[in-house]
Amino acid sequence: MSILVTGGAGYIGSHMVWRLLDSGEDVVVLDRLSTGFEWAVPKEAKLVVGDAGDPDCISSLLADHDIEAVIHFAGSIVVPESVSDPLGYYLNNTAKTRTLLEACVNAGMANFIFSSTAAVYGTPDSIPVSEEAALRPESPYGMSKLMIEYMLSDVAVAHPLRYAALRYFNVAGADPAGRTGQSTHNATHLIKVATQAALSKRTHMDVYGTDYPTADGTCIRDYIHVTDLVEAHYLALKHLRTGSGNLVANCGYGRGYSVLEVVDAVKAASGNDFAVHLVDRRPGDAVTIVADSDRLKDTLKWTPQHDDLDEIVSHALAWEAALARRNT
Numbered sequence: 001m002s003i004l005v006t007g008g009a010g011y012i013g014s015h016m017v018w019r020l021l022d023s024g025e026d027v028v029v030l031d032r033l034s035t036g037f038e039w040a041v042p043k044e045a046k047l048v049v050g051d052a053g054d055p056d057c058i059s060s061l062l063a064d065h066d067i068e069a070v071i072h073f074a075g076s077i078v079v080p081e082s083v084s085d086p087l088g089y090y091l092n093n094t095a096k097t098r099t100l101l102e103a104c105v106n107a108g109m110a111n112f113i114f115s116s117t118a119a120v121y122g123t124p125d126s127i128p129v130s131e132e133a134a135l136r137p138e139s140p141y142g143m144s145k146l147m148i149e150y151m152l153s154d155v156a157v158a159h160p161l162r163y164a165a166l167r168y169f170n171v172a173g174a175d176p177a178g179r180t181g182q183s184t185h186n187a188t189h190l191i192k193v194a195t196q197a198a199l200s201k202r203t204h205m206d207v208y209g210t211d212y213p214t215a216d217g218t219c220i221r222d223y224i225h226v227t228d229l230v231e232a233h234y235l236a237l238k239h240l241r242t243g244s245g246n247l248v249a250n251c252g253y254g255r256g257y258s259v260l261e262v263v264d265a266v267k268a269a270s271g272n273d274f275a276v277h278l279v280d281r282r283p284g285d286a287v288t289i290v291a292d293s294d295r296l297k298d299t300l301k302w303t304p305q306h307d308d309l310d311e312i313v314s315h316a317l318a319w320e321a322a323l324a325r326r327n328t
Contacts, residue, residue, distance in 0.1 A: 002026040002065045003237070006052045006100070007073030008045070009036025011187075012115065012171060012226055014180040016071055017045050019230045028065045030057070031074070035184045042179075053096025058103040069111035069237055070104060072097065075144075078188050079119065079284040082141035093144035098151060105159045111240040112152065112163040113233055118222075118250065118289050120146040120167060128222075128254050128292040131167070139284035149248065156246055164236035169222035169252030169291045171229055173312040174319035181319030182226075191223070191313060194263055195320040198270035205274065207259050209281035218259035220288040222252035225306035225315070235300040247299060252291025253307045262309070269313045 003020055007013040008029030013036065020027045027045040030052060041047045046065070050057040052074040061067065075093045076082065082089040097114075104112060119142030124133050137143040152163045172191040174181030182192045197205040210217040232251050239247065257265075267273055296302045306312065 001068040002028050004028050004030060004061060004067045004070045005073065006030045006070065007036065007075065009033055009038060009040050009047065010073060011182045011184060012229065013073040014040040015175055015226050016073065016230045016233055017042060018175065018179055019234050021045060023234065028061060028067065030061060037183055040180050040183060053099045055099050055103055058100055059107065062103060062107040062109055067109055069113065069240065070109065071113045071233060072100065073115045075115065077141065079139045079141050080282045082139050083283045086140035089140045089144045094147045097148045101151060101155055105155065105161060110160060110162060111237065112161055113236050114148060114152060114163060114165045116149055116165045116167045117142060117145045118167050118169045118291065120149065121289065123286040127288055128290045130292040131248055131250060131295055138286060162240045162246055164240060164247040166232060166236065167250045168229065169224055169289060171226050172223045173225040173227065173306065173315040176227060176315055178318060178322060183323060190259060190262055191266065191316050194266040195316045197274040198266050198272045198317065199320055199324060203275065204277050206277045206279045208279055208285065210278050212287050214258055214288065216258050216260045219285055220256040220258050220290065222254065222256050222290045223309060223312055224252050225312050228304045228306050232296060232300065232302050235302055239300055249296040249299065250291040250293045251296060252293050253304060254291055254293055256288060256290040257309055265309050265313050269310065269317055
């Protein structure tokens with residue numbers, strides 16, 4: 001039997017594919033290659049170029065490859081973009097996932113792991129934020145993901161489908177073995193942008209908002225190494241395979257760093273004091289988001305191996321340098 005990874009040519013998805021292959025799993029990748037790359041998919045996995053919202057494509061994949069589980073990464077993820085294009089986000093995230101889920105139900109596929117987000121919380125009332133906190137998304141991106149969580153919950157009641165919805169905090173870093181990393185053109189992730197500036201791929205980087213109610217005036221986020229994140233997905237897959245119950249869980253370390261602290265860490269690791277422009281806030285950005293990940297640790301026995309900002313930055317820098325060599 002095989003695991004279907006949607007968005008498996010992208011940043012997190014390609015790390016997931018490597019993790020599955022490292023454990024001897026058979027993997028099928030579905031990606032339309034809008035932000036992913038064919039070269040990011042290991043040759044041991046089967047790549048199908050297509051859309052997760054195409055019902056005929058999905059139905060054929062599920063039937064032809066004996067799919068036992070779907071790990072769903074495909075979707076749009078840029079908060080400010082979702083504010084300017086809400087209908088695009090509700091289509092690409094929510095509506096297309098509904099199509100994917102329907103195909104899974106019709107095929108009798110039992111296990112579904114969903115890439116959710118801490119953006120479902122908005123600005124929480126207390127920190128760290130647990131899964132029991134109020135769900136108040138402040139952007140169409142966060143709302144589009146929350147709507148999928150509601151769909152999963154309802155579908156699991158009506159059909160024999162088990163699911164895990166993993167709420168990511170800020171994913172960063174790259175594969176320690178150097179096999180894959182964040183390669184998206186025009187990516188907006190803070191550490192990605194900072195490493196590009198450090199390697200002179202950008203003339204400068206912008207910091208959006210310095211008047212937040214934090215120690216240095218910039219937003220605070222919980223940065224999780226992508227390798228620890230995909231390990232959580234693999235443990236969730238094992239959990240569902242045993243017939244265990246549905247799971248909604250935060251994925252973070254429980255420690256926050258401000259934007260300027262991250263910028264300083266990249267400057268220190270790279271040895272380059274690159275230019276930083278302080279500009280106005282972006283719409284949809286919450287002030288502070290830090291995870292309570294006790295549920296993930298208790299339920300799946302998840303133990304982070306890369307909980308160190310300097311290590312995250314180091315791996316991100318190494319990958320960015322590798323990309324520069326690839327493109328020369």
